[in-house]
Amino acid sequence: MAEMTPEQQQALAIAAARLRLQRQPQQPQGLPADDAISVARTGAGGLLEGIPIAGPIIRDWTERAAGATLAAFSDETYDQVMDRIHDANRAEKEANPIVDKGAQITGAVAGTIPAVMAAPAAFGAGGGSLLLRSGISGLTGATIGGADAGVRSGGDAEKIKEGITLGGLFGLGGPVAGKVIGAGARSLVDVLRTRAAARVAGMDPQAFGYFRRAVTDDGLDAVTLPQRLQEMGSKAIPADLGPNLQKQAGALAATPGAAQTTIRTTLADRAAGANARIGQTIDETTGRNVVPSEVQADIAANQNAHSPLYREAFREARPYSTEPIASALEADISRLRGPAQARLRQVRGMLNVADSNVLSTDPGVMFQTRQAIDGLLKTEIDPKVISALTEARQMLDDGLTRAVPRIKEIDAGYAELARQDEAVTRGQQVLDSGRTAPRPSELAGEVERGAQPQGMQIGPSAVPLRLSQGARAEIDRIVGTNSNDIVAMNRLIKGEGDWNRARLATLFGPEKAERLFKVLDNESVWADTANTVTRNSETAARLAAQNELGGGASGNFGVKEAFKAGGFLGAARSAAVDKVDDIVRALMSSETGNATRESLARALIGEQREKLVQGLMRAKGMGTTPASVDPVVKALLLNAGTSRTR
Structure with missing residues (x-):
């Protein structure tokens, strides 16, 4: 209603007046019939009148225009027509008080929201501390409350003072209320989004919540997660992509059940094929091995x-x-x-x-x-x-x-x-x-130089080939002596710095050298995942058993406590560690069902990757307050103050 043009507002008032005159030509002082038309007229008028400051002026202007028009086509004077319109309005308000009050509140909120969105800083939605924003909002509320009371009371000083006081008080609480209500709205929306996203991902809602939180904490999203998996090769799984995802896999690997089997079997099968994958890549990039x-x-x-x-x-x-x-x-x-x-x-x-x-x-x-x-x-x-x-x-x-x-x-x-x-x-x-x-x-x-023929030799020399064969043989020696330690193998072949990369690129070509190093990097990450998940799961299992037998230390890790000892940075790290540990303990608790754990385990090993990505895309925006909440809350509070002076 706040966006109606003057012509529309005038037409609305004229139509309402005509209806009143047609239905009650002989009863200007009587109560209107309590029917749908009366309720509609009360609601329309309340919406218009509820607009702060300008509402009463707009309604009065439209009614005067309607009265002048009706007087021109009747035997009554302008004042008589206006008296009948005012009497009818009062009667309809008395007959429909709830509708009138609700309509005025709705009109007030609808009329204030555009102002809040147009100038959020003036309503305490800008930068600065909460105290500063509350002060600004209180000042704005006092201004609006005083002005609105002045317009509605015809300049009554007491009413203006009351409007300033109430408007300022309710405006002062706007930022705090917006934050509290926004948090509640955010939580509710997040629950709904999680359930919808979990259905898309084909996961248990609680498991999807755990998974999405770990993905976010590891700096990933619906775009970067599939990109990273593709870069790491077909054997990569989400648990490879960050410490939070690895922690969850470790917790599941320590908890008896189907989830434990899923995690451990996947990692073991992948590790069993590591040497074969590395050997195949070495053959494809550096040629057949020689002695x-x-x-x-x-x-x-x-x-x-x-x-x-x-x-x-x-x-x-x-x-x-x-x-x-x-x-x-x-x-x-x-x-x-x-x-x-x-x-x-x-x-x-x-x-x-x-x-x-x-x-x-x-x-x-x-x-x-x-x-x-x-x-x-x-x-x-x-x-x-x-x-x-x-x-x-x-x-x-x-x-x-x-x-x-x-x-x-x-x-x-x-x-x-x-x-x-x-x-x-x-x-x-x-x-x-x-x-x-x-x-x-x-x-x-x-x-x-080695490729150039020497003396009376005809044709190119085989020296470059022999150099590459010697390097290939050395790679085979490194692989053979470190077949059970992928990390050591990776370190010896890659070396420190970029020299080995450049030297192998000289002998075998840049593309082949880069491919070899990429495979070695991936296998090293995968081996680290298996090691981390297994190590963490065994530690967690021992602590769980100690706690169950009464010998544990309430689930806290000694290493974690030492990690916390680092001043402000240590405190920040501690908060992150505690957050991850809370999830780990939740996954290992009996309250978390086997279905939830199994659903999370399948996600961590990368089953149905496309659905996982679609679910993460659907969950985009979780943790953010809906944009409409803050303006509506502030509008409601500001008009709660002004409504008390009417």
Whole structure:
């Protein structure tokens, strides 16, 4: 009624007046008939008149307009018509007092609600403390009460004072009442929402309430919960997604019944397949496993296969004078001191004919001397010795190239196999954390250089393949020695920081490395869930038994008490722990039925995920007060004060 246009209000009043005149043309002072039309007229007038401050003015204006219109079409004067309208109004009010009072209250509330919604801060719904908001609301209530009383009493000072007092008092209590009534309305709405959402989710209402609370406390909702489950793979369950959900699973796992069987069986079955899932992923991302010793044995066999090729090449060799090489070595020997001098003197002696001081011209002697130098270099650590031996080897290699034309082709094949052998060993160091492990940039450089052909080799090298095989073998070793400890396996393969991720990406590709790490992360989370649920359930079961036998400590955990000792932050953590423990104790109590526990267990292991998500979506908004409650409460209280002055 507060939103009627002036034309509508005038038409309503004219119609009401005409009806009165038609029904009682000869009885202006008599009581109207107590029928539906009289009740309707009383209600319509009460709605209009109940609007605070403006209501009486609007009704008076519309009645005056109606009186002027009726007087123009009758033999009565304007004053006579108005007297009859006023008399009829009073009579109908006396005949229908309840309807009139209810209509005025309804009109008052309906007329105030738009103002409360338009300017909530003026009615104590803004920011600030409860005391501040109550003061603002009281001031607004006093203003409205005084103004309304002044309009209705024609400016009576006593009435205005009374309106200010009552309006201020009722306005002062608006924020508090709104909070209390809002909490009650919120609880009622939450109960209804929970039941409706539980039906959609296919769950017991109490179980759904537990589940939704844990989901919310773990920072999840109807959108993020299915996203997280999808990211973690097909074996993921809601109990993996947060500590509150895990606590509930632990409580159910400790309570005998169908729910316990459901939780424990699901976790055990999933854990039993962990190694198979990890092994399959490793095979798909890093290739077939190899045994390093077998690979290196094959490489050695291939190197040995070069011996006939060398013999064939040396049949075509011609004598070669090693005098220049010997002279260069003797010059270095005279200049050097220490281990470098001793090693070169040893090499110089190798160039002689056996058991003599005569230089050999047999290219085979140069070849064997070069091979001996290669053996010395494998174990040498002195940089000066290494430098001297490397220079000597190069002189011998140049001489062999001239003496045996085909030797470099054979050397290229032999050297490629030697590089592959070294790469297998190097690949097994990729996941190390010590000084022997390459940095990601170093490994990338080794792979790039390793792929390039060396010397007279034709085509790309197999060094990158051998590096990846060595790393694959090391992964297999880690898995084999930690098959019962998924967390340790995950830590060793992933390492500290991002180096292992980058190194495996270099060897196997970024996508495969990321997939492997994702699977390892998921399996680690799943193993932690099983461990947490089992550990918590066993602890809870022991405490429950102690309490039952009278030896417990009222269900409080010693660890929890220690956890509480942390000042203000500890107090906050304690409140969260207590909240979870309350739910855990409720789930384990005999008052919580088996059907509720079983329903919750099925939700925690992810049965009917789509229905769970639909139920959570249906429950969205729980814990919030309906938007209409606060304006209605404030409007009722403000008009409770003004109504007492009318």
